[in-house]
Amino acid sequence: MRKQKILVVDDEHLIRWSLEQNLKKQGYEVITAGSGEEAMKLIQEDTPDLMLLDVQLPGMNGMEVLEKVKEAEEDVIVIMVTALGVLETAVKAMRLGAYDYINKPFNLDELAIVIKKALENQELKREVAQLRSTQPKKFSIDGIVGESDEQRHVLEMVRKIAKSDAGTVLIQGESGTGKELVAKAIHYEGSRADKPFMAINCAAVPETLLESELMGHEKGAFTDAKSQKKGLFEMADGGTVFLDEIGDMPQGIQAKLLRVLEDRAFRRVGGTKDVHVDVRIISATNKDLLEAIKEKNFRNDLYYRLQVIPIFLTPLRERRTDILPLARYFINQFNKEFGKSVKDISENAKRFLFEYDWPGNVRELKNVIERAIILENDEVMRLEHLPRELVSQAPSNESGPFEFVLPPDGIDIEDVERELIRQALEMADGNQSQAAKKLNLGIDAFRYRMKKFKFL
DSSP: OOOOEEEEEOSOHHHHHHHHHHHHHTTOEEEEESSHHHHHHHHHHSOOSEEEEESOOSSSOHHHHHHHHHHHOTTOEEEEEESOOOHHHHHHHHHTTOSEEEESSOOHHHHHHHHHHHHHHHHHHHHHHHHHHHHHHHTSGGGSOOOSHHHHHHHHHHHHHHHSOOOEEEEEEOTTSOHHHHHHHHHHTSTTTTSOEEEEETTTSOHHHHHHHHHEEOTTSSTTOOSOEEOHHHHTTTSEEEEETGGGOOHHHHHHHHHHHHHSEEOOBTOOSOEEOOOEEEEEESSOHHHHHHTTSSOHHHHHHHTTEEEEEOOGGGOGGGHHHHHHHHHHHHHHHHTOOOOEEOHHHHHHHHHSOOTTHHHHHHHHHHHHHHHOOOSEEOGGGSOHHHHTTOOOOTTOOOOOOOOTTOOOHHHHHHHHHHHHHHHTTTOHHHHHHHTTOOHHHHHHHHHHTTOO
16 A cells, blocks of 8 residues: 655754654655755655645745645645744635644644544545546446437437426336436536435435435434534535435425425424525436325325426336347446456347346346356356246247147157258248247357258
């Protein structure tokens, strides 16, 4: 693991030596400079993670060094050190970008704590920046895979909504169809991408806590409210709130959500002042909300406010042309994740994947592919690599099972095989790939039989 580098800049040799010895014992790499000019040369050669910079330096003073460092390397943490406890100097240093300001003589233990916190804060900022840069890629529109007309329509809707100022979107579809993926694509493809995306499952949070999770609460609002807490709407200001399973939201919260949608304002639990926010609210449900309205489980006015822009996700069984592209997408994804090299899917496996009804939709398909990639090492994904409990549910041929009655005198099985090869080629107009598919054979196995029976 790389040692974090600290540059000590002080014109007093004894202070430089003392700090260098102490910091090295704490595991840091330490370099020192006796002047501002020397410090700038060292920074140009190799940027440190943190600087301990004395204000009073010969030649270029500490403030000038701080200003030049921040112009050249903004991410360097600078802690100013001086024997003069002048408030104006501290304020100026902070304005120029200093992380902190300490006075001489300083306690080495206290300085160690300041340095540790500063470096931890820097590491946290880097992680957040990395996360923000990777999240849009991870949840971009490229993750919505499909060739069907239904899926193309969804992609078109996502692109239009993401580029618009639309504040309310309702996504409907069965469980596992990718509602949250669509919600994240809308967020990360639009102008709100650098703002928070906050999600909550309305069915997973007790009614007594849901309002607090969404709106926040004031100190003393209820027994365990020992301090003020911001809710999801407030924390997502400028970004997006995703309300999953909105059909299960209690009616008491529905009324308060309606006000947020209409006024973009709410009150924290126990609060008396309105909090105004700018958020895009994307809701999702696998329930029939119109039926829920008839049963008086969902507010009519809320439904029409939510579905300003509706998106309907078709179940996978009704867009079978998307199954194999999705399977290949997940194979590539899990090949990278698990270091595998699955390159193809056998014909039998393709047929099963295509004909199976996928009650769990895309989520179920993804889980099946992930399981097969983890447990198997072949370059071709075969039917036997898929879960037995699923394969056993594969639909039978609607025309009924194939029946063949063996003649009393028996038959030469090779004659049967030869005749089947001949008929398959005839039905496929000589196309070997199509003929092989009709007999549920791989192309290599089919060609082997063609040679065997002198069709080649």
